[in-house]
Structure formats: structure tokens, C-alpha cells
Amino acid sequence: MKQIGHKGLLIISLLGSLLGYAQPGAIPKPTPRQLAWQPLETTAFLHFTVNTYTDKEWGDGTESPAIFNPTKLDARQWIKALKEAGFKMAIITAKHHDGFCLWPSKLTDHSVKSSPWKNGKGDVVKEVADACREFGLKFGVYLSPWDRHEPRYGTASYNDYYKSQLRELLTNYGPISEVWFDGAKGENAKDMTYDFAGYWALVRELQPNAVMFSDAGPDVRWVGNESGNAGETCWSTINTEGLAPGKADPKYLNRGDATGKQWVPAETDVSIRPGWFYHAAEDTKVRSGKNLVDLYYQSVGRNSLLLLNVPPNRDGLFSEPDIASLKEFRSILDETFRQNLVMKQPSLTDKKLSTFTTLSANQPLTIELNGSQSFDRIAIQENIANGQRVASGRIEYWDGSNWKSLQSFTTVGYKRLLRFPAVTSSKLRLFITNANGAVQLAEIGVFKASARE
Numbered sequence: 001m002k003q004i005g006h007k008g009l010l011i012i013s014l015l016g017s018l019l020g021y022a023q024p025g026a027i028p029k030p031t032p033r034q035l036a037w038q039p040l041e042t043t044a045f046l047h048f049t050v051n052t053y054t055d056k057e058w059g060d061g062t063e064s065p066a067i068f069n070p071t072k073l074d075a076r077q078w079i080k081a082l083k084e085a086g087f088k089m090a091i092i093t094a095k096h097h098d099g100f101c102l103w104p105s106k107l108t109d110h111s112v113k114s115s116p117w118k119n120g121k122g123d124v125v126k127e128v129a130d131a132c133r134e135f136g137l138k139f140g141v142y143l144s145p146w147d148r149h150e151p152r153y154g155t156a157s158y159n160d161y162y163k164s165q166l167r168e169l170l171t172n173y174g175p176i177s178e179v180w181f182d183g184a185k186g187e188n189a190k191d192m193t194y195d196f197a198g199y200w201a202l203v204r205e206l207q208p209n210a211v212m213f214s215d216a217g218p219d220v221r222w223v224g225n226e227s228g229n230a231g232e233t234c235w236s237t238i239n240t241e242g243l244a245p246g247k248a249d250p251k252y253l254n255r256g257d258a259t260g261k262q263w264v265p266a267e268t269d270v271s272i273r274p275g276w277f278y279h280a281a282e283d284t285k286v287r288s289g290k291n292l293v294d295l296y297y298q299s300v301g302r303n304s305l306l307l308l309n310v311p312p313n314r315d316g317l318f319s320e321p322d323i324a325s326l327k328e329f330r331s332i333l334d335e336t337f338r339q340n341l342v343m344k345q346p347s348l349t350d351k352k353l354s355t356f357t358t359l360s361a362n363q364p365l366t367i368e369l370n371g372s373q374s375f376d377r378i379a380i381q382e383n384i385a386n387g388q389r390v391a392s393g394r395i396e397y398w399d400g401s402n403w404k405s406l407q408s409f410t411t412v413g414y415k416r417l418l419r420f421p422a423v424t425s426s427k428l429r430l431f432i433t434n435a436n437g438a439v440q441l442a443e444i445g446v447f448k449a450s451a452r453e
Ligand code: FUL
Pocket: 001, 002, 057, 182, 183, 184, 269, 276
């Protein structure tokens, strides 16, 4: 998501206003589809195409389908590894910038049907969709608007081609939970005005429960970098109408906007390897489980959602180092968040966002722990069904004779995770120091981290 044409941005911004959900006088709230998306927390990207065989990151469209031959392809192996690592959705690059289609599209021969894989009878999109259904993951598709192969690209009829492809993907593979609209376009790319309004209307018509990602929504926005960092302050709201040409500042997307009128939460896309596609030379550069845990804190722990890319290799399999890191990642998180040390209470420890305690600014909330405990992590959640309100807060702990300051924080939203050196205490005090209305505090968790973090 490095470059986006100015026209694209203008269209996105106009559409964003049309599709925005703010009501006058009320703070923005998520739609049901956005509300269902946010708690997925860890989701996966699957980058796979001819680039896997050419060792490139961006194909130029001249690749022969003959090179695509993942002889051991087993989408069940990918999805099983993701399931075991707690991932809740997988998004496949049905078509990347090179234009090669991983499904046998009726609209082009530049696809798996012209490849030697399964004698041209294969369908990667179907295999992934089926595996997701089998293992209970949600399924999403990435269909790159920038297409360096299709001759119609650059003419108005390309929009019809793109929409027909979208229709194939949205009608033949069961429920689709996310559609990823990539804004990348090379500097010397042909001029092309994408019909985003038409693309988005088609998704709403054919898969009304799917969220749509692009730089600035309509449903989910880019976090502004590919290094796995949501803003330390991260609002789920932005003003899409402020995104005039040249103003889609990645920093704005990274932090969101406390006064934003549209609910467009941030998704943090990042790869488990340096590149998005598989390169044998990067087998030794796979992020460790511990490093993935850091990404979790920097994305999910900052009111975003982690979209971690795990690229299948040339055989059509996840590689061993990637699988090992995914396992370690989940095992560390499970160990850290296994036991909430907060004394059970009806609304704040029931793991339901819909039961909450209402807090106004500077009204302290005392949180009793199960006796004296050593801890170094705190999780705070708001009932985002009614919007995002916390702008800042702080936490104190009781050291036996006095209240001592522990941590301050800014936004909370769906989830805020705090990491700090361990302290021992039997109770905490939470203050919301600044909020945009009465806060609906949904959950509070206090934990002792795994030694492997
Ligand atoms: C970018 C693309 O150019 C990259 O190749 C990758 O797909 C990334 C997720 O989005 O815009």
C-alpha cells in the first residue's frame, strides 16, 4: 500500500462520506459487520502467485502461467497451522498486481487454468475457502485493482472486467468476510480511474456482511505502515472527507482522529518475513514467535487488528520456520493471558463487551486482585458497540501503604494492552483522565506474562 493515485483518494474520500455512519449529535459507532470483525484480533494474509516462482515482490504481468506449479499444494496445511495459532480469518491474494488469477476466471486465460498445476483443473481460491470452512476460519479475498497483465487496464472497460471478476469471487466461494482493495500502483503505471463506487456497491450487494478494506475504508482503514505498528494513540474514527489529494497522511491513518465522523478502524498488515511473497533466501529471516507477540501488543493491544502475512512456498506449503513461529506465538500468548488476576466481578471480567461499568472522567475505579499478586500486563476494553470514548487514563497500584503511579495510557477502544516491569500488589485504581463522554468500561484484566515474552 505504498502509492495511491490522487484520483483514487478523492473517490475514496467522497465515497467515505456517503458510506459514513456518523449521525448528527451522536458519536460514531461500528456497523454490525465492523463489530463482528474487530474481535477476530489475529487474521492472516496469504500472498501467493507467480512471484513465488520468479522470486519477485511485484510481477510485471509478462509471467507465463507455466511457471505456476505448486505440486504439493495443501491449503488444509496452511489453514490448520493458522487455526492452531488462533487465527480467525485468512485472506488470499486471488489476484496480485501481475494479473495472474489463482482461480479459473472465465474472463481471462491468465490464470491457474493455463498452468500445469493439476493440469489446469486446479482452483487455489476454492481450496483455501474450503479449508477455512472446514477449520472454522473466516475467509477473505484480495483482488488487486492494479493489473499489469490485462490489456483493458487503462480503459473504462477494465472496470467491467474487474467487477466481473469480483462477482465470480463473491458468488462462487461461499461467505466472504473481508474484501481487500489495495491502493498500490507503480509510478509508471498506466493512468486508470477505478470505479470504486461500483466495486463497493457490488460487494454490498453480493456479500453484505463483508468488511471492505482500502486506505481509508469504507469499513476498515490501513494503519499507515507495513511494519506492524498501530499508533500508540489509535482512534477507530477518522474524517474521510478530510482525505483530499495529498492529505491521506499515513500518520493520520496510524492514529485516527478523536473528532473523526466515520468509524473506520485500523488494520495492521505486516509480513512474517521481510517480503510479502515467499523467497527461499528469507527462510532464515522469519520473525520469531516472540517477535510476533510484540506485533500483537502493537496492533491488537492498540485498538487495531493484526493481519499477519504467511506466504506459502513453491511447493504450495507453509514452510517449517513459519509454522514453528506461529506455534510459539500462540503458546506465549496463551501462557500470558491464561489467568486474569482480577477478583471476579459481574461486568468487568466476564469476557463480554456488552456488560460494562460506566465511568466518568476522574472518578476512580478500584480493582481488587485475588490477594497479593505479581503482575506486568494489563488489558482494558471499552464497549465499542457504543463508540470509543477514552482519550487518556492512568493506573495506580497499592504498595501496602500508599497509591503509587503505575502506567498512563491514551486511547483504549476495543483493547489496550499495557506492558510494564512486574509489581506486586493486591489492588489497583483506574482513572479515566479525559474522555469524550461517559466511558463504558467493559473488561479489565491483570496478568503475569510468560517468561518467553
Ligand atoms: C501492497 C502491495 O503492493 C504489496 O505487494 C502487498 O500486497 C501489500 C499487502 O500491499 O500495497
